[in-house]
Amino acid sequence: MSSAVVLPFPVALTLPGSGAAAMVAYWRQAGLSYIRYSQICAQVVRAAMKPQYKAEAERAAMATVKTVKPKKE
């Protein structure tokens, strides 16, 4: 997957084969991936929930996985 590139606003991307131009989303320009963007949106939604549902949502969304980078010898 290609990493995000900061482009001057407004930006146009063309799909190969079609002639249409499209706007890159503001968060993509800021360097976020879609996964990070949706994580932030979900965090905001969880923070806006009522207290009795908030605790359950927070518990369901916990991520416990840790990365291990292999050591280069």
Next chain:
Amino acid sequence: MATLKDITRRLKSIKNIQKITKSMKMVSAAKYARAERELKPARVYGTGALALYEKAEIKAPEDKKKHLLIGVSSDRGLCGAIHTSIAKTLKNEITNLSNAGKEVMVVGVGDKIRGLLQRTHGNYLLLTFKEVGRRPPSFGDASVIASELLNSGYEFDEGSVIYNRFRSVISYKTDEKPIFSLETVAGSESLSIYDDIDADVLRNYQEFTLANILYYSLKESTTSEQSARMTAMDNASKNASEMIDKLTLTFNRTRQAVITKELIEIISGAAALD
């Protein structure tokens, strides 16, 4: 012929082991029930994400060089053939792809995969993840894995996720699901039947699909693992109780032999006095 004390010691330790395996079976039965309950809504994520690939019949062109294999398992053992089946599939795929001249990298989800692959195929390992299997997986876990993968800088053309698909309490199957790169999907001819697709939307969709597929495979994998552990611990408890029965018989026979020997000594001693 073992002494009474040896047999008693052995009997005690096997009884302890049987208690432990029985309690492990109860624990995994509870975890399995929860995992199966959470699997049903999670399957929707996976089938939905893969539906685009199937409906649009996206296939990677044959000349693509860079491959990515993601093996999904967990950290903990005592669950039968769960980890070894994933590792075996991974090793076979690595051999096939390397012989075809393609470049392969492997991502291992779960410490067991790292342990099984590091010695022989350590140079193919791109990333591994640990602390998998302690708690039921969430979409947050899948997002973390997907983000790390995207940030790792390995620009793969085609990939597949290898996981254990849950079929029933007593059976699971090692399955493979494809992931495609942005160029493959964008370059597919049948994509023009979809309305309002531009490069940005496709890239967003690709990233989200990756997280979805990982979430689906994690859920299936944990359910298979818990059911396999339940079966394994059940078998272990049964074997232990068999051993206990056999040992109890030898214990009783040994006890009677000891008593008979003492009697013989006493009686022959008394007879010698006469």
